Amino acid sequence: xxxxxxxxxxxxxxxxxxxxxxxxxxxxxxxxxxxxxxxxxxxxxxxxxxxxxxxxxxxxxxxxxxxxxxxxxxxxxxxxxxxxxxxxxxxxxxxxxxxxxxxxxxxxxxxxxxxxxxxxxxxxxxxxxxxxxxxxxxxxxxxxxxxxxxxxxxxxxxxxxxxxxxxxxxxxxxxxxxxxxxxxxxxxxxxxxxxxxxxxxxxxxxxxxxxxxxxxxxxxxxxxxxxxxxxxxxxxxxxxxxxxxxxxxxxxxxxxxxxxxxxxxxxxxxxxxxxxxxxxxxxxxxxxxxxxxxxxxxxxxxxxxxxxxxxxxxxxxxxxxxxxxxxxxxxxxxxxxxxxxxxxxxxxxxxxxxxxxxxxxxxxxxxxxxxxxxxxxxxxxxxxxxxxxxxxxxxxxxxxxxxxxxxxxxxxxxxxxxxxxxxxxxxxxxxxxxxxxxxxxxxxxxxxxxxxxxxxxxxxxxxxxxxxxxxxxxxxxxxxxxxxxxxxxxxxxxxxxxxxxxxxxxxxxxxxxxxxxxxxxxxxxxxxxxxxxxxxxxx
Numbered sequence: 294x295x296x297x298x299x300x301x302x303x304x305x306x307x308x309x310x311x312x313x314x315x316x317x318x319x320x321x322x323x324x325x326x327x328x329x330x331x332x333x334x335x336x337x338x339x340x341x342x343x344x345x346x347x348x349x350x351x352x353x354x355x356x357x358x359x360x361x362x363x364x365x366x367x368x369x370x371x372x373x374x375x376x377x378x379x380x381x382x383x384x385x386x387x388x389x390x391x392x393x394x395x396x397x398x399x400x401x402x403x404x405x406x407x408x409x410x411x412x413x414x415x416x417x418x419x420x421x422x423x424x425x426x427x428x429x430x431x432x433x434x435x436x437x438x439x440x441x442x443x444x445x446x447x448x449x450x451x452x453x454x455x456x457x458x459x460x461x462x463x464x465x466x467x468x469x470x471x472x473x474x475x476x477x478x479x480x481x482x483x484x485x486x487x488x489x490x491x492x493x494x495x496x497x498x499x500x501x502x503x504x505x506x507x508x509x510x511x512x513x514x515x516x517x518x519x520x521x522x523x524x525x526x527x528x529x530x531x532x533x534x535x536x537x538x539x540x541x542x543x544x545x546x547x548x549x550x551x552x553x554x555x556x557x558x559x560x561x562x563x564x565x566x567x568x569x570x571x572x573x574x575x576x577x578x579x580x581x582x583x584x585x586x587x588x589x590x591x592x593x594x595x596x597x598x599x600x601x602x603x604x605x606x607x608x609x610x611x612x613x614x615x616x617x618x619x620x621x622x623x624x625x626x627x628x629x630x631x632x633x634x635x636x637x638x639x640x641x642x643x644x645x646x647x648x649x650x651x652x653x654x655x656x657x658x659x660x661x662x663x664x665x666x667x668x669x670x671x672x673x674x675x676x677x678x679x680x681x682x683x684x685x686x687x688x689x690x691x692x693x694x695x696x697x698x699x700x701x702x703x704x705x706x707x708x709x710x711x712x713x714x715x716x717x718x719x720x721x722x723x724x725x726x727x728x729x730x731x732x733x734x735x736x737x738x739x740x741x742x743x744x745x746x747x748x749x750x751x752x753x754x755x756x757x758x759x760x761x762x763x764x765x766x767x768x769x770x771x772x773x774x775x776x777x778x779x780x781x782x783x784x785x786x787x788x789x790x791x792x793x794x795x796x797x798x799x800x801x802x803x804x805x806x807x808x809x810x811x812x813x814x815x816x817x818x819x820x821x822x823x824x825x826x827x828x829x830x831x832x
Contacts, residue, residue: 338409338568338571339424339488340413340488340564340573340575357372357373357426358370358371358378358432359429359431359433359434359445360432360433360434361434361445361462362433362435363383363464364436364465365382365384365598366382366462366469366597366598367379368462368469370460372426372447373424374424374425375410375411375425375458376407377407377408377409377595377597379398380408380551381394381395382394382395382396382467382599385736389744390736390744397597397598398551405493406492406493406544406551407491407492408553409489409491409575410471410487410490410553410593412425412473412475413485413488415483415484417485425451426449427447427449427456430446436464440464441464442463443462444459444461445459445461445462453477453478453480454475455474456473456476457476458473459471466604467596467601468594468596468604468608469594469597470592471594471595472591472592474589474590475583475591477588479585480585482583482585483582483583484582484583487591487593488577489576489595490576491542491543491573491574492571492572493571494570494571495571496509506547507523507617508546509522509523509545510524510532510544511543511545512540512563512574513539513610513611513612513614514535514563515536515540518611518614522565527574528567531564531566532574533564535560535561535563536561536562537560540563541609543574543612545615548600548732549598549599550596551595552615553593554596555578556593556594557576557578557591558579559578560579561578562576563576599732602629616629617730618726618727618730619722621723621726624723625726628724629731631649631652633733642737642739649804650807650808651807651811653724654811657720658815660717661717661815662815662819665820666819670705678696681695681696681699725801728801731800734798739800739803747798747800749795749797749802755799755803756795756797756802758806759794759802759805760788760794762806762809762810762813765809765813766812766813767787769813769816769817
């Protein structure tokens, strides 16, 4: 069996599968943050209380905006409806080395992405005729130094009922509590129903082949811990699920996610719908009846920020799964934990990647040794196999039998050079996703000219070094290929991989380069040991 040819095929299948799998789910990468004008327009879309698939729309214009700022978030809220029109992440730059901060939620003519919530029903304040117009005691609310919690109430009195919508921001926390208090002094029972939803343009599919990302809906329900529901899915059919226990509805993009987590008593409804070129995903609470002279509270939590696994897991079950490692999550998740742990000691994500690579390659050393030992033994058997082919001729059955007898006699496994490589592939793919999905690597510097590990190497130094190291590995490996065409393909493989990696994020290329360097070191050690036993020949 030709081990080198199998390695080539496996490598090509690996790259093709990885890129194709991601490309089929890729959508547009996140637009960069921009400002929102004071004359902000937004669509006050209200879900019907009887059927979530029938949107009620009311376009409203409001210039009564307030700003709520914590240490990590700056929110712009429209007092008409109390919707969050803008969410700026104070600790994340819009672009590398930019003075502007990343804006996740926005209300712009070319891109609408807002978080809405309201009260509908017979005595609700959000109807076809318009959204609730709240009043606030000021326009700018800032969390003071030493303050752990900032509460901003908006109030409205209607027909003897006082509605208070309170935004609660906590220090170092991207979870925003939105609480409704209904104080019914109308003299009769009042019936309301809370909803919370996200609205965004129905974006076309796109993305980068070497940096595939997903932008679209996601949700968690009783029978599904984590599911994607793309904009195309929303256009095809409306999602309509019942949440009896715990769940949430959100929209995510690379590195960031916004999600509503309901806190309802009783079953809630999770829905999607589309209207006017925009997609909606949200949760609708069961109807609440507030007796005369009593008070009721309805609340939800909005996560709006980076995909920080530990913190998201504290906010809602399965919300951390939006850090999507794909089908190899059970390998990628501990690798990410190990990478984060190493970073806690060294303080540099590039150095952490290098150390992680050495650890992973060290753990896989027995497989690597078995792989190259098997390849070397197969190389030593080539003269005997050639003599066997000349003697037997075209009798394939006899050739196969005698080959198996030779392998058994020489204690050689013809698949020994391939199986270890196949076992390593899941680890390679998992590491790819662990690095791809780590928001910690976004705009993270390494050293010298590599100042953003999430962006391609601006001078292509790392990809070229990676290609050169791959070429050296190929030259050092024992080859049984005699066909000129196959030799040309093998010689072209480092070039092909180098071209692929020119546009890969620097963090991924750094991992692959260091992995190749470790492989070269391990090869040298293995081959020296084999030469002492007389098993290795490079000629």
